[in-house]
Amino acid sequence: MIGSIAAIGAGLAAIGAGIGLGLIGSKAMEGIARQPEAAGQIQTPMLIMAAFVEAVALFAVVVALLGTR
Amino acid sequence: MMKRAIALLIPFFLVFHARTLVAQHHGQEQHGDPHAQEQPAAHPTDGHQTPVGGHENHSPEGGHAQTDGHAQPGGADGGHDAHGDKKEGYNPTATIMHHIADANEFHIVGDITIPLPCILYAQDQGLSFFLSSAFHHGANAVDGYALVHGDVQRVIGFPFKSGSHHLDPVPDAHGHGHGPNFVLEEADGTRYVFHEGKKYALEGSSSLLGFTSWFDFSITKNVATMMFATVLLLWLFIGIAGTYKKRAGQAPKGLQNLIELMVVFVRDEVVKPNIPQQWERFLPYILTIFFFILINNLIGLVPFFPGGANVTGNIATTFALAIIAFLVTNLNGNSAYWGHIFWVPGVPVPMKLFLMPIELIGIFTKPVSLFIRLFANITAGHIIILSLISLIFVFGNAGESVPGSLAGMALAIPFTLFMNVIELIVAFMQAFIFSLLTASYIGAAVAVHHHEEHH
Numbered sequence: 001m002i003g004s005i006a007a008i009g010a011g012l013a014a015i016g017a018g019i020g021l022g023l024i025g026s027k028a029m030e031g032i033a034r035q036p037e038a039a040g041q042i043q044t045p046m047l048i049m050a051a052f053v054e055a056v057a058l059f060a061v062v063v064a065l066l067g068t069r
Numbered sequence: 070m071m072k073r074a075i076a077l078l079i080p081f082f083l084v085f086h087a088r089t090l091v092a093q094h095h096g097q098e099q100h101g102d103p104h105a106q107e108q109p110a111a112h113p114t115d116g117h118q119t120p121v122g123g124h125e126n127h128s129p130e131g132g133h134a135q136t137d138g139h140a141q142p143g144g145a146d147g148g149h150d151a152h153g154d155k156k157e158g159y160n161p162t163a164t165i166m167h168h169i170a171d172a173n174e175f176h177i178v179g180d181i182t183i184p185l186p187c188i189l190y191a192q193d194q195g196l197s198f199f200l201s202s203a204f205h206h207g208a209n210a211v212d213g214y215a216l217v218h219g220d221v222q223r224v225i226g227f228p229f230k231s232g233s234h235h236l237d238p239v240p241d242a243h244g245h246g247h248g249p250n251f252v253l254e255e256a257d258g259t260r261y262v263f264h265e266g267k268k269y270a271l272e273g274s275s276s277l278l279g280f281t282s283w284f285d286f287s288i289t290k291n292v293a294t295m296m297f298a299t300v301l302l303l304w305l306f307i308g309i310a311g312t313y314k315k316r317a318g319q320a321p322k323g324l325q326n327l328i329e330l331m332v333v334f335v336r337d338e339v340v341k342p343n344i345p346q347q348w349e350r351f352l353p354y355i356l357t358i359f360f361f362i363l364i365n366n367l368i369g370l371v372p373f374f375p376g377g378a379n380v381t382g383n384i385a386t387t388f389a390l391a392i393i394a395f396l397v398t399n400l401n402g403n404s405a406y407w408g409h410i411f412w413v414p415g416v417p418v419p420m421k422l423f424l425m426p427i428e429l430i431g432i433f434t435k436p437v438s439l440f441i442r443l444f445a446n447i448t449a450g451h452i453i454i455l456s457l458i459s460l461i462f463v464f465g466n467a468g469e470s471v472p473g474s475l476a477g478m479a480l481a482i483p484f485t486l487f488m489n490v491i492e493l494i495v496a497f498m499q500a501f502i503f504s505l506l507t508a509s510y511i512g513a514a515v516a517v518h519h520h521e522e523h524h
Contacts, residue, residue, distance in 0.1 A: 044338070051446075051502050055438075058445035061452075 006064035013060030020053035159467035161459035169379045169451045171291045172219030174201045177374050182206075185293055187221055189214060191283035194230045201287075207251045209233045214283075215262050215271060217252050219290075223272040223283045224262055237263040291386065294378035298364045306360075335359050339505050343512035351511055354397060358390060359504040366447060366496030370489060381499070382447035384440070391440035394507045399432065402514040435510055439503060446499050450492040457485045 028046040032039045175183035184202035189212070191197075197212040204216035213227040215236065239253045252271070253261045260271040272281055288296075309328050316322065321329050340348045340355050365380040380386055408414065410428040413421050460481040465474030 047498060048502065048505070051442075051498050055442040055445065058449050059441060061449055062441065062445045 002067060006067045009067075010057075010061050010064040013057045017053050017057035020056070021050055024049050024053060159459070159462045161456060161463060164459060165452055165455040167218055168377075168455055169382060169448055170220070171289045171379075171383060173216065173221045173287055173289055174219050175290050175293060175374075175378075176219065180206075182219075185290065186288045187211075187214070188286040188288070189221065189223075189283060190286065191223065193282070197231075203233055208236060210236050210262065210264065215252070217260055217271065220274055221285060221287065222260070222274060223281070225270045225272055227264070227269055234264065237265065239263065290378045291380050291383050294368060294375075294380050295365065295386070297375060298361070298368055298380070302360055302364055331359075331363075332356060335504060339501070339508050343505070343508040344515060345512075346517055347515050351397075351508070351515075355504045355508050355511075358394070358507060359500050362390070362443065362503055363496060363500035366500060367493075369447065369451065370492055370496060379448065379451050381443055382451055384444045387440035387444040390443070390503070391436035394439060394510065395433075395436040398435075398507075398510045398514045401511065403517065405516065405518055406514045435506075439506055443499055443503055446495055450488070450495055454485055454488050454492065457481045457488060460484075 024046055028042050031042050035042075173187055174185055177183060182202075184200040187197070187199055187201050187203075189197040191213075194213065197214065199211055201216065201221070203209065203211045207216040207218075210224055210227060210229075211233045212231050213224050213229060214221050215224050216222075236251045239250045251262060253263070253268075255261070261268050262271060263269070272283070274281075274285070305324070305328070309325055312322070312325050335356055336348070336352055339359070340352050344351050362381055365386075368376045369379055369381060371377060410432065411425055413424045413428065416424065458481055461474055461477035462468065464477030464480070465471070468474070
């Protein structure tokens with residue numbers, strides 16, 4: 001039961017992180033499409049931001065794992 | 070300069086080394102005992118006096134109203150049938166947790182393990198030093214310690230403080246993987262071992278906070294891998310430093326190209342933009358953590374012997390890295406940095422008072438987010454890859470069904486390959502993020518403002 005609730009929590013966090021990653025990706029693509037020569041400069045900050053957003057989902061995974069102990 | 074910094078890190082990791090906080094979750098290995106009635110779920114501290122009889126009739130906490138002391142096949146947690154004719158499904162959680170947790174032996178394949186030195190200290194019996202092979206895969210208790218799935222734990226109230234003593238197998242329990250099972254796990258997570266008909270509770274793993282009667286300073290799997298990684302780094306960088314001396318003024322060659330690329334990347338993209346005024350001073354430290362995290366991430370991705378240990382996915386390791394980052398940041402903080410924390414410039418006095426505790430907490434939350442991010446990313450990567458491999462056993466019903474296994478393989482192999490490539494990116498990414506954030510924290514601490522900034 002607790003495991004299921006933890007899984008739901010991790011899933012909810014994944015929704016948030018998915019929206020965040022989607023926004024980062026879409027804006028970066030838009031930026032690259034508008035200015036293809038800046039692709040290199042856009043990609044690195046994009047990956048950094050993606051790692052930040054992803055970390056939030058992973059925090060939730062950690063909390064879920066600790067919650068199932 | 071960098072070599073020295075790497076060498077300085079080693080004792081830090083040994084000091085801060087502690088067992089992972091991720092508990093090994095072995096709920097599956099709990100089996101009821103069809104003949105002997107279940108043991109009373111006694112309190113861990115007084116559990117050692119309970120005899121293991123065949124017809125005990127204690128009422129368990131599990132809620133069975135037992136009126137008769139025999140012929141009741143209920144398991145200890147009441148939920149599952151323990152007769153063995155009903156095949157239990159494969160439980161990937163136990164396997165995965167076992168693989169990502171630290172261990173006192175280095176498991177290679179099958180029954181082959183490399184024993185690692187155990188250095189254990191308990192206040193009432195002093196220092197114990199022996200190889201983990203003395204446990205005979207858990208069949209023996211050494212100096213009052215027992216091996217639980219590769220993890221040393223202390224037996225509460227064990228009569229022998231020294232020497233090696235045989236443990237009795239758990240009565241009629243199913244073996245798990247490596248022969249008979251010597252550890253009984255109750256539903257509440259308490260573990261028991263048996264010696265000459267008596268039942269002894271086990272204390273938990275030694276942890277960083279040390280709320281146990283003993284301390285574990287062992288060279289565990291993670292520490293051994295960390296030492297291996299350090300030796301690898303030293304060999305790599307000493308060799309390349311020699312090449313630079315030999316080939317001064319010439320174009321880089323071979324491995325030099327790769328390392329120079331990364332060193333220049335860290336210098337130009339991470340350290341210089343974040344610490345513009347004193348970048349030369351902090352470059353060795355940032356490069357050290359970058360390469361240390363990177364090489365441990367990469368070694369963790371290697372699925373066979375020298376690799377596979379979850380070093381940067383161990384919260385104690387990342388905690389140690391964060392403590393170093395915390396110390397470097399705050400010990401180098403100048404008056405402007407501390408002024409920003411205790412008396413934020415440019416805002417009215419009530420706001421200054423309001424912001425002070427927030428900024429003060431911020432000092433600690435920065436390294437905390439740093440170590441949880443690294444730990445979570447690497448652990449999650451290991452869990453995903455192991456889950457995908459577990460698909461083979463889930464589909465194949467733990468080896469019962471060959472077509473199921475084949476279907477599992479068809480699914481698992483491409484996904485595992487894909488995830489491994491993603492994890493390769495993550496390995497670089499996390500090393501980069503950790504060093505970038507550390508650099509930005511240090512940069513904020515040492516920045517000299519020539520003019521009053523607007524906030």
